Amino acid sequence: MIEVRELTKRYRGAVAVDGLSFVVKPGSVTGFLGPNGAGKSTTMRVLLGLDAPTSGTALVNGRRYGELTGPMFEVGALLDPGAVHGGRSAFMHLYCLARTNGIGRRRVADVLEQVGLAGVARKRVHGFSLGMKQRLGIAVALLGDPGVLMFDEPVNGLDPDGVRWIRELMRSLAAQGRTVLISSHLMSEMQLTADRLVIVGRGRLIEDTTVAELAQRFRLGVLVRSPLAAELTGVLTAAGAEVVPDPGGGLSVHGMEVARIGDLAAAQGIPVHEVTPRSASLEDAYLALTAADVEYRAGAR
Known part of the structure; x- marks a missing residue:
């Protein structure tokens, strides 16, 4: 599972994450919500070993990411769908990653089929739309068949059919007993997808609850x-x-x-x-909970 304990991350004078603690358990989809600048992406980066914590811990299956002996088999993640060499085909992008972890060509073909890219597997990524790149990034996350999955805004650029596909995929992964953490600003989609919610603001925890409990409160x-x-x-x-x-x-x-x-x-x-x-809708409840923690608020003319 995912464990964040008293995590703090500072960048020079700015505090991105401030004593944050929460646990994401297997078998459910957990929505990771918060305004822009709340520390969601920073927390995910620390979990994946891309940033070092100033203090506290961020663990996957009880260990820091750098201590995992086969990280692709334990945790898969999509943080930036554009982080791919545009000159490579979708197949070669996945195959290069697969080779570094001892994963065969058959698995590459399987995940391309799973995300709906089998028909464009030999096309170069620089010609992909944002939605296609999202699907490719999800394929990367699934490549090692991991038990822990993290996605940052996975439905960006997807058409309605793709959004529904993502929703059903996330719920099916959780139903298999996997740990699924999704960061998103689309409250309507989270209301349909998530079982639990971790809501943060200004790097601190606001709520750690279920969708049902929040609906009851509002x-x-x-x-x-x-x-x-x-x-x-x-x-x-x-x-x-x-x-x-x-x-x-x-x-x-x-x-x-x-x-x-x-x-x-x-x-x-x-x-x-x-x-x-x-x-109240999840959007209304979320806005009520985070009203004091919005850093970037447009002014009225």
Whole structure:
């Protein structure tokens, strides 16, 4: 798994990561979220041995990246899809990496097929679109069939079909028992993909929670629709709920669970056409949590 313990990273006078601690366990997709400059990419770079920590530790499977004897077989990562020699073909880019780790041509062909690049395997990378380079970078991450995977903004440049493919790939990797960490600014996609969330701001931990727990915390009540709205309002209010008309029609009920609403309506013979619990979107919850930690904020004209 991934373990970050009291990690601090300073660049001259700037603090990029400030005493950050979290754990990413196998079997789930963890979204790594935060505003620009929050320290997400720096944390990943330290985990991969590209930057040295000022203090604290960043471990993969209990060891620093430099101590791994077969790193490609333990951890795969995509940080920069453009970090590839443009004159090489997709196949040769992967094959050169494979040779350094004793991986055969068959595995190279397999991952190219898996990411949808088999048809352009012999084409030079300099002619690839950003989405194709993203797919190639993901192929590199998968090459050693590692148990730990880290991706920094993996859906950049992908069309809707590619975004869905990435989502399904991430969830299937987690379902296989792998550890999957994804840094992203696309809250709508994280809401569909992630199981857990690590939210940071100014290099510090803001939240380490599940998507379900965050949705529960930012609940917006229950939407109820009934042809006998007035009668139902009286019943629910008498039972202690707060009931107000919903702007979109129906009733907005606060302070009462779905099951209790249904039971009360059934006991009084009141028909109910809809009972829907509602929460703020992940984007709204994220913005509320990180409002004080945004470093780059546009001014109003």
